[in-house]
């Protein structure tokens with residue numbers, strides 16, 4: 001898996017992220033302390049009981065690396081019948097989403113400040129998710145960094161094991177060669193059906209995200225892949 005892959009010489013884990021922030025401001029720290037107990041999930045020792053965490057039975061969609069959480073909040077408002085679990089390592093972004101949840105009275109989102117790969121592996125039950133969104137994951141454009149890219153065959157197998165049959169996986173990127181890599185990895189997997197054959201003709205339910213806007217400003221294209229768990 002991504003975070004267990006080790007480099008030959010150092011045996012250090014290869015991660016999909018580097019922690020971007022320095023210290024949080026006092027205000028950001030206070031917001032996290034006040035709101036994380038309300039919307040955050042502490043993983044504990046085993047599988048998370050999502051029904052208890054959300055306080056209801058509802059299909060759970062995971063958003064990996066939600067950034068500032070703008071798109072996640074929008075999706076949660078558009079789909080009150082679903083529960084959304086957002087996992088992000090960027091604490092400033094986690095704080096921003098927490099404030100938005102409070103301000104807009106959004107109740108169907110829970111948040112984890114954690115490595116999504118580790119959480120998926122250790123704390124999400126098999127077939128526990130109705131869908132997974134991975135929007136504009138860090139592209140790691142240099143060839144020597146490609147091993148840090150989230151979408152790899154091992155990652156896909158892990159994600160597949162956590163999505164219930166018929167559930168969806170939605171990937172999006174503004175990096176053409178990452179899109180090609182995603183398509184190759186997904187097409188080689190027996191765990192997903194792709195009704196579009198290749199890229200999706202439109203972004204479906206995905207709202208415009210902050211990183212999509214940033215990519216478009218730089219003249220990048222955008223590629224979506226929407227596939228469904230077999231079985």
Ligand SMILES: C[S@@+](CC[C@H](N)C(=O)[O-])C[C@H]1O[C@@H](n2cnc3c(N)ncnc32)[C@H](O)[C@@H]1O
Pocket residue numbers: 016017064065066067068087088089090093114115116117134135136137138139209210211212
């Ligand atoms: C390029 S940003 C995209 C943010 C957002 N999805 C958007 O489209 O605006 C990628 C995000 O993924 C987060 N990330 C990378 N690896 C992660 C991991 N293993 N677990 C959780 N978050 C991760 C990064 O911190 C970063 O905020």
